[in-house]
Amino acid sequence: MRRFAVLTSGGDAPGMNAAVRAVVRRALSKENEIKGIQRGFAGLFNGNEFLDFNLGSVAGIIHRGGTALLTARSEEMLKPEGLARAVEKLIAERIDGLVVVGGDGSFQGALALQERGIKTICIPATIDNDINGTDSSIGFDTAVNTILDAINRLRDTATSHERVFLLEVMGRHSGHLALAAGLAGGAESILVPEIRWDLDDICHRLLQGIERRKTHSIIVVAEGAADVFEINRAIRSRIAVETRVTVMGHIQRGGSPSAVDRLLGSRMGAAAVDLLFDGKSGLFTALKGNRIEAIPVKEALIRQKSFPKELYELTLDLAR
Ligand code: F6P
Numbered sequence: 001m002r003r004f005a006v007l008t009s010g011g012d013a014p015g016m017n018a019a020v021r022a023v024v025r026r027a028l029s030k031e032n033e034i035k036g037i038q039r040g041f042a043g044l045f046n047g048n049e050f051l052d053f054n055l056g057s058v059a060g061i062i063h064r065g066g067t068a069l070l071t072a073r074s075e076e077m078l079k080p081e082g083l084a085r086a087v088e089k090l091i092a093e094r095i096d097g098l099v100v101v102g103g104d105g106s107f108q109g110a111l112a113l114q115e116r117g118i119k120t121i122c123i124p125a126t127i128d129n130d131i132n133g134t135d136s137s138i139g140f141d142t143a144v145n146t147i148l149d150a151i152n153r154l155r156d157t158a159t160s161h162e163r164v165f166l167l168e169v170m171g172r173h174s175g176h177l178a179l180a181a182g183l184a185g186g187a188e189s190i191l192v193p194e195i196r197w198d199l200d201d202i203c204h205r206l207l208q209g210i211e212r213r214k215t216h217s218i219i220v221v222a223e224g225a226a227d228v229f230e231i232n233r234a235i236r237s238r239i240a241v242e243t244r245v246t247v248m249g250h251i252q253r254g255g256s257p258s259a260v261d262r263l264l265g266s267r268m269g270a271a272a273v274d275l276l277f278d279g280k281s282g283l284f285t286a287l288k289g290n291r292i293e294a295i296p297v298k299e300a301l302i303r304q305k306s307f308p309k310e311l312y313e314l315t316l317d318l319a320r
Pocket of ligand 1: 011
């Protein structure tokens with residue numbers, strides 16, 4: 001019998017619970033022991049964060065957003081002494097394999113542990129969907145739908161008052177979330193960090209809309225692309241439109257996971273345990289088309305996920 005452990009780390013993402021549930025239940029069905037580590041990597045440095053998990057430990061969580069295991073961003077994992085302590089702890093707890101559910105920061109921590117001899121498998125979970133090598137990450141679909149719901153509501157009030165709404169969404173370094181929500185929500189412009197945007201062009205598009213008697217416009221701004229309030233001021237100083245700013249904030253990170261994220265979490269969780277069971281390490285579960293494949297964690301970290309420029313152009317072409 002082997003002893004595995006699972007933790008969730010970095011920003012929470014809807015569907016993390018489905019992944020943890022799948023890890024725990026798959027591990028138990030293969031007659032392994034499974035521990036849940038609370039508060040992400042920080043749980044390796046505090047006392048009493050290792051929980052004994054049984055089938056009932058993950059009951060009633062598949063439909064819940066956030067992470068029942070709790071999460072944190074750990075500074076300790078960035079330091080060599082911290083890493084050495086983390087390895088010591090995992091060895092002392094006799095952990096034969098660790099599943100890390102999180103984003104690229106979590107992947108870095110997992111890779112560092114793997115390089116120090118701890119068997120690790122990662123599961124991509126971030127609403128940013130910015131992990132290279134996987135079509136999608138757990139949490140992305142739910143967040144897109146949450147933003148869409150907001151866009152629908154904003155459009156109602158925007159139309160009634162004939163206003164332009166600027167909506168800031170998350171994405172410190174990437175615009176995948178802004179693009180998907182903007183395209184699906186029919187946004188007139190989308191600002192993302194990956195693509196140079198031009199204020200004249202944004203204003204020109206707004207004026208074109210007004211000319212053909214359009215009663216509303218939505219501009220989606222990824223937080224890493226620009227300061228939404230500055231853009232707002234700049235638009236107002238150039239053209240006579242009434243504007244309002246809405247910041248989605250952490251509302252877009254919570255909420256019950258969509259079916260897509262529950263399925264992804266369940267499939268990836270089970271796949272991660274199967275990989276550990278087969279003695280694999282340093283890999284992550286990636287969605288490629290409709291298949292879950294195991295690819296090196298290094299691949300996720302080596303380069304930025306490419307931005308689908310053709311979808312960006314499609315958005316501009318369709319939203320006129
Ligand atoms: O990494 C995911 C993310 O959602 C980013 O898009 C966002 O900038 C960040 O988390 C916010 O982090 P925090 O919850 O620590 O403020």
